[in-house]
Amino acid sequence: MKVFNNKNQLSNCVDKFKTNSKAIGFVPTMGALHNGHLSLVEKGLLENDFIVVSIFVNPTQFNNKEDLERYPRTVNRDLALLETVSKSKIIVFIPSIEDIYEDKVSSEAFAFDGLEHEMEGAFRPGHFDGVGTVVKRLLEIVRPDNAYFGEKDFQQLQIIKKMIELHKLTTKIVGCAIYRADDGLAMSSRNERLKPNYRKAAPFIYKTLKDAKKKFGTDSAKEVTEWVENQFKKHELLELEYFLIADIKTLKPVKRKSTKKTYRAFIAAYADDIRLIDNIALN
Numbered sequence: 124m125k126v127f128n129n130k131n132q133l134s135n136c137v138d139k140f141k142t143n144s145k146a147i148g149f150v151p152t153m154g155a156l157h158n159g160h161l162s163l164v165e166k167g168l169l170e171n172d173f174i175v176v177s178i179f180v181n182p183t184q185f186n187n188k189e190d191l192e193r194y195p196r197t198v199n200r201d202l203a204l205l206e207t208v209s210k211s212k213i214i215v216f217i218p219s220i221e222d223i224y225e226d227k228v229s230s231e232a233f234a235f236d237g238l239e240h241e242m243e244g245a246f247r248p249g250h251f252d253g254v255g256t257v258v259k260r261l262l263e264i265v266r267p268d269n270a271y272f273g274e275k276d277f278q279q280l281q282i283i284k285k286m287i288e289l290h291k292l293t294t295k296i297v298g299c300a301i302y303r304a305d306d307g308l309a310m311s312s313r314n315e316r317l318k319p320n321y322r323k324a325a326p327f328i329y330k331t332l333k334d335a336k337k338k339f340g341t342d343s344a345k346e347v348t349e350w351v352e353n354q355f356k357k358h359e360l361l362e363l364e365y366f367l368i369a370d371i372k373t374l375k376p377v378k379r380k381s382t383k384k385t386y387r388a389f390i391a392a393y394a395d396d397i398r399l400i401d402n403i404a405l406n
Contacts, residue, residue: 124206126215130222130264133175136214137266145172149267149294151258154178155195156204159302159310163271164208166299175265176205177216179223183230184253195312216265223260231256235285241374242389243278243400246364254279255286262294270294275301275309277387277402278374301401303329309401321394324360328392331355332403335366335388339405344368344377347388355392364391364398368405 127133140147148167152160160176167174178201185191198217205213220228230252233239239251262270272280277298284296302310307329308322317325331354338347348366355363367376371385380386386405391398 124202124210124213124215126202126217128217128219128222130216130218133214133216133264137175140173141266146269147171147265147267148174149177149262149265149270150174151177151179151261151270151272152201153180153194153312154201155197155312155315156201157310157312157314159273159275161204161208162302163273163299164205164213166297167269167271168209168212170297171267171269173212173214174209175214175216175267177218177261177265179216179218179257179261181223181253181257182220182228183224183256184250186247186249193316195315216261218264223257231259233286235282235289238278238282238285238374241278241369241376242365242367243391246391251279251282255282258283259286259290259292262292267294269297271297271299273301274298275311275401277371277389281371281374307333309399311399313397313399316397317394321360321397324358325394325399327358327361328390328399328401329403332388332390332401335368336403336405339368339380339386339388344380344386351390360394362393364393366390 148171150163150167164174164176180194182191233252233255244251274280280298287296304310306326308326331351335347335351338350351366355361368386368388369376371387377386387402388405389402391400
């Protein structure tokens, strides 16, 4: 398994693949890999000759400095996990901050047709400018044919697709189903930081989403939202930050259901000081 720490070295490797007409997939990560990441890599290997996996904790997408400092860094473990998938078809890119941002660690200002102002954007100012900056830069360096993103960060997925469209980039963005633990909790690097009692309680998030989906078949979006809020008010450990039902194209909250639109329910909740997000397709 090849590991590059320098963008020029990686670029030379990519050039050789492209000269030989090899298809290149890309899975950008911030490390602390888990089975959810590996599922993206496995899907990518089915559709490409080689996969580039980046490991880079991007400073500009954290609006909380403490969250950035606490983010787990487990590079040796990450490399060992990737080798369980393939030792010959995975290229790992572990760039420095200077490699990505050169002499100025700051975000580019993006407009994503308003997608950036909904949900996560409302609670994490500047977050999607940071995401857009690093993903665009990585795509320019890696130059993949296909890039793979999990639907757990559905808003991020839609924003990256919009960025591809607006900036006329050629990479195809592939959304992949949420990978869940056996008890339903969406896989996340943050899960490792959950205290045992909070980890035991966390699957309540997905259970509530599934119940909300059932209710959405007969109840209004407002009624479902109020029901979810009441469920969390009664929970001893989990604190709801937001729950909303949105049109998947605009990400704007639904006011009145329409059979011509596709909806998804989105949730963010705190388990102690760990912020967890999840979502579910409703129709």
